[in-house]
Amino acid sequence: MLTITAILLALALATALWLRPWQFLRGGALVSPLLGSLVVLPWLWALPWMHTMPLQMHWSFACLVLLMLGWPLAVPTLCTIALMAGLLGSQPWEIVVMLAFWRGVLPATLALGLGAAIRRVIGPHLFVYVLGRGFLGAAACLFAASALLQWSGPTQPGLNKELSLVAHWLTAWGDAFVTGMLTAIFVAFKPEWLATWSDTLYLHKT
Secondary structure (H helix, E strand, O other), rough: OOOHHHHHHHHHHHHHHHHHHHHHHHOOOHHHHHHHHHHHHHHHHHHHHHHOOOOOOOOOHHHHHHHHHHHHHHHHHHHHHHHHHHOOOOOOOOHHHHHHHHHHHHHHHHHHHHHHHHHHHOOHHHHHHHHHHHHHHHHHHHHHHHHHHHHHHOOOOOOOOHHHHHHHHHHHHHHHHHHHHHHHHHHHHHHHHHHOOHHHOOOOOO
């Protein structure tokens, strides 16, 4: 399981770096959301290790990072966040690899695919972007990643699988609510902070 996860993570990171993500930082518009992600998210990701919990639930916000930075820049950013969270929580590299892929890269990649499918099927519309990608899409992708992790990994002793899925479902909606709210705010006041947003495409401006 760990070996497959590490291979998939390495492939995603190599692909992202091959796409030259540093180009997204030209002009400086995405520097603020990038730095904000690197400052805030490591602490949120490390919370379950800093406080004893019967069921360790991680905040992700990977879908928000994807919307802000775009996939090529989001992948190395999420890997860095996982590394920083591991350092804060004094976790071994195996946990960092699992965290980077299952809580970061996989939900962001699923959100990328879902966003492309939504735009192709429904079309580029403002409310589709905010609700479909920022809210409903984030909930679906985060829960799918958590469910896949639980399905593919060993069950913790004394942990009810169905109850765990309910907890993942509720956490995904909490994560998605914040993602959708911030997406709407950024669209209204800071559209330059969203690499996946385009006034021309979604507002039909010429």
